[in-house]
Amino acid sequence: MSIAYDLKDLQRRMDGAVSAFKHDLASLRTGRASSNLLDPVMVNAYGSSMPINQVANVTVPEPRMIAVSVWDKQMVGAVDRAIRESNLGFNPIMDGTTLRIPLPELNEQRRKELVKIAHQYAEQARVATRHVRRDGMDALKKAEKDGDLAQDDVRIRSDKVQKMTDDTISAIDSALAEKEAEIMQV
Missing domain, CATH: 3.30.1360.40 (Gyrase A; domain 2)
Structure with missing residues (x-):
């Protein structure tokens, strides 16, 4: 199995976590009809x-x-x-x-409940992203152990996987912040 293909697969899976999270967020009521x-x-x-x-x-x-x-x-x-x-x-x-x-007007307590639910969705997406990262790191360690990759190559590719993970988590956090502001807007 090619490691380069593996990176594309990891990116696809991380993007899937983000899109599932955004779909979950879309079903949260913000006071505006959708x-x-x-x-x-x-x-x-x-x-x-x-x-x-x-x-x-x-x-x-x-x-x-x-x-x-x-x-x-x-x-x-x-x-x-x-x-x-x-x-x-x-x-x-x-x-x-x-x-x-x-759609009834949202009261303060309901808005806070919706924000908590949004945070739960975000945490699920972050966990899914970390699972993908773990799978990628495990594949790299196995490739190094099997002698398919040199230690330097493993380090470079591990950094790429970590950067991909950081970017994905920051996309999740920014979508969460945007939705939180939308929910709390009166």
Whole structure:
């Protein structure tokens, strides 16, 4: 196995940790409407559980309102129930086949809870990044032990892996700081 390929694979895995973290952050409510807020909602439809975007169109007509246009009239009740039971704190208003979801103003305590959740997501992403770094360092140590790489080459490549890790963690931290500022903005 080529070490150069290994570095690309490590970068891909670290980028995956960052993109998963950013996806998690997008589902946190900041007081502004976003169609991503309903991503975790699963609807019991046609005998199975499916994401809300497979039974309805989710749009944001105004900054503090989400509109869910259900495609099948018989599914409106199931979608309404799924949104209410999702523990997101939403109370949809039925309007024919459309559900309007007004976003309530976030209070200080709820904002702090959301910041804590964002920090948990960030820590999970950092841990995932460190696991990738550990895998890379282990591969380099094994290559050195097997005689595939000289000690100097291992040190140079270890530095590259560490720099990649530092860059990834700093990207996670900056995304977290941005989201924290967005959540705490009144």
